[in-house]
Amino acid sequence: GQNIDQPTEMTATEGAIVQINCTYQTSGFNGLFWYQQHAGEAPTFLSYNVLDGLEEKGRFSSFLSRSKGYSYLLLKELQMKDSASYLCAPMDSNYQLIWGAGTKLIIKP
């Protein structure tokens, strides 16, 4: 079956760095997406990895290891506005996104 595993909740301090891990099992693989979702709002795109390695985009970076079925999202210089849920979503062989339940990130001053 298809499965996504990411921590339910994480807490970090403003200005710090946090890494949100995601492990996945899918039927086929066509890349992995990370989305951010603030409470009461729609998910918004953060990153897409299809090859192994690190993709950096400003304060956010995303890493992929296809052989390990593993990805992480790295957030640097945390700001209060980064308090949100972060959704890991690999794409299967049918180009459908398989969504994890998300990691709720709480930022404390």
Next chain:
Amino acid sequence: TAGITQAPTSQILAAGRSMTLRCTQDMRHNAMYWYRQDLGLGLRLIHYSNTAGTTGKGEVPDGYSVSRANTDDFPLTLASAVPSQTSVYFCASSDRDDNEQFFGPGTRLTVL
């Protein structure tokens, strides 16, 4: 650019009644999707459409139907609502070339 819109924003519906959730995108995306999101669970795909005129079943299609008469619109119909269909419903669209999905603002539906 409006992007992708949904209506209504929220709705309270009596069990047994029918309802259509509307979704419209102006990005000329080929693919459109309907998800439901429940507390503690990931987004679950209800139905999808890869192109106008075609639809497919997702993970949780029972009790829902869709149509895709044109590129822009993708309505979701609940023929006879039940309380377990209480959820937040998101419509999304994507272009075949890059697969990034853009989401509408969601419809919060309560079935009593």
